[in-house]
Amino acid sequence: MALPIPDTHSSFASALAEALPIGVKFTIYHLSSPPTKCASIFAAAPDAEPDRTYCESHYLSIAIQPGKSETQPDSAQHLLVFAIEALIYTTKSLTTIFVSKADSTGYLHLLNLPKGTPSPLKTVASTFLNHLVQTRRRAGVKLCISLFARAQDQYLFPGSVENVGKHLLDDRGLIRWWCQVLDPLVRKTEGAQDPNQTTRDNARSSMTRGYIIVPGLEQVEASHLLPSIVQSDPPTERRWIVGHPLHLLSDRSDLPPRCLIPHFPDDPKARFIDELDEELLDVTNGDLTISPSKSRRSNGRWKSVSDLEQFWEAMEFRQECSSGRLVGFIWVVFPAESSSKQKEDIATASGSPTAFESIQSPAEALSPTSPLPNEFQGRYTSRQLSRSFSAFDEEEQKSSKQSPSRPRASSGSPRKSKLPKLSGPIITRQPRIKGSTSPSSTTKQPAQTPYYLWSVAGRGQVVLAQKDYTRVTAFLLKLDFKTPEIARLSTARWLQAPLSRNETWGETVVGRQVVRSTPPVSHAEEQRVNTLDVSMIRKKRKRLD
Numbered sequence: 072m073a074l075p076i077p078d079t080h081s082s083f084a085s086a087l088a089e090a091l092p093i094g095v096k097f098t099i100y101h102l103s104s105p106p107t108k109c110a111s112i113f114a115a116a117p118d119a120e121p122d123r124t125y126c127e128s129h130y131l132s133i134a135i136q137p138g139k140s141e142t143q144p145d146s147a148q149h150l151l152v153f154a155i156e157a158l159i160y161t162t163k164s165l166t167t168i169f170v171s172k173a174d175s176t177g178y179l180h181l182l183n184l185p186k187g188t189p190s191p192l193k194t195v196a197s198t199f200l201n202h203l204v205q206t207r208r209r210a211g212v213k214l215c216i217s218l219f220a221r222a223q224d225q226y227l228f229p230g231s232v233e234n235v236g237k238h239l240l241d242d243r244g245l246i247r248w249w250c251q252v253l254d255p256l257v258r259k260t261e262g263a264q265d266p267n268q269t270t271r272d273n274a275r276s277s278m279t280r281g282y283i284i285v286p287g288l289e290q291v292e293a294s295h296l297l298p299s300i301v302q303s304d305p306p307t308e309r310r311w312i313v314g315h316p317l318h319l320l321s322d323r324s325d326l327p328p329r330c331l332i333p334h335f336p337d338d339p340k341a342r343f344i345d346e347l348d349e350e351l352l353d354v355t356n357g358d359l360t361i362s363p364s365k366s367r368r369s370n371g372r373w374k375s376v377s378d379l380e381q382f383w384e385a386m387e388f389r390q391e392c393s394s395g396r397l398v399g400f401i402w403v404v405f406p407a408e409s410s411s412k413q414k415e416d417i418a419t420a421s422g423s424p425t426a427f428e429s430i431q432s433p434a435e436a437l438s439p440t441s442p443l444p445n446e447f448q449g450r451y452t453s454r455q456l457s458r459s460f461s462a463f464d465e466e467e468q469k470s471s472k473q474s475p476s477r478p479r480a481s482s483g484s485p486r487k488s489k490l491p492k493l494s495g496p497i498i499t500r501q502p503r504i505k506g507s508t509s510p511s512s513t514t515k516q517p518a519q520t521p522y523y524l525w526s527v528a529g530r531g532q533v534v535l536a537q538k539d540y541t542r543v544t545a546f547l548l549k550l551d552f553k554t555p556e557i558a559r560l561s562t563a564r565w566l567q568a569p570l571s572r573n574e575t576w577g578e579t580v581v582g583r584q585v586v587r588s589t590p591p592v593s594h595a596e597e598q599r600v601n602t603l604d605v606s607m608i609r610k611k612r613k614r615l616d
Contacts, residue, residue, distance in 0.1 A: 090198050092584055133195055135178070150562055181555070209407075218401050220400075228547075243397060247298075281311045281403045283314075285398070286392040332379075339392065343389060
């Protein structure tokens, strides 16, 4: 039975079809997890508790079917070409979308797209982030996209670096690529307007802006990495700023620097913050605080770094920023959304409950007894692929052996040596798998709270519990994408990981945008020479010895 995909997910597919060049055919696979309570990404102020924070994970992968054969099943012909992961952190006052990883396999050239076709992968990344933004905006709450651009050979697809068709960007090229991905979001999205302000002030306060910092580069040099369209922006309405927006994300202006810098996973800023936290002073005696997170007397200020500007100056000498390659810290800050738009999101969030029907447990798909497809037998075994998904709940099994109706013996009464004999048929029951989420338990989770907005349109095609989501995404890192044949096998195994047997998922998208090709230059125009005015030509004077 095919996995049901709610109609609400077609909003992203439709937007992607409108943005892709005509004729480009992709199959999209969108995994996500429900909002789960997590540690705050911002350090708490000395006089306050950490903000209550929820994390929601999203994983989008794109597959193609090059050279489709009628003799092989569709499951064996899909080939992953791109994947991107985003983590959404939400509090009462801020929504942060952190782009964790993005990578390609290098097999997009198998589609044989015409020369001059815009990069489909850039379009996919931009459309996906815009979809997350539009489905997470809340009234009176700012939203920020944050990412760290660092060039590497491979992130998500092991072995893809050995593919000669993979186009590896250098450090400057990667920073430019991400700025071009985010620039459409900067220019399309507008915030709410305040009727009490003037028109000029309204435009400035409701303007979405991008920010970039490249440690080791001056402001003029960093501006050369921005899209060329930035040069046409009016000086008073710049869409991109060489700098950081960390001071704009908090409502308080008296916080120390450590309370304004987010702490993301695998982030060089977070590692630097951990080292600086060892300098936190105890206000009472001036000694170093051994555990700053548990100390209630620390003033929250570092000794060597007193403000955000010094923090970024010190980042230039960190190993990640001074190893010979440039790295970029990029943000896009969206102003607070209007209340009218929030009402529409609430109506969307309370949509059809069929969206919860896609919640699956990967343990059934990768159980040791489930047979492999015929085309993959002899290469992988189901038992090998299910080791990380076959842990049973020992606590539940131990409690099932005890009879709940048996009274507990008092401390003073002697323990009976003989137990009554059990008789009757033995009824076996299936053990409960750790981390698996039943549809009924997740349905109870509200779609909207003061801390997050979990609309139906913003969920993935398959919604997994956070533990299962982590296992499925980590399973991809154990596969191989060295050659197209091996990559097809790995793609088929990974696409089956989140599902039960005999189920499929994914959504096919065909591009509809007509790309205007540049008209060819005629031979007469090529021979034409643009000669300057003869009166402007001057001979160079000879040097007198």
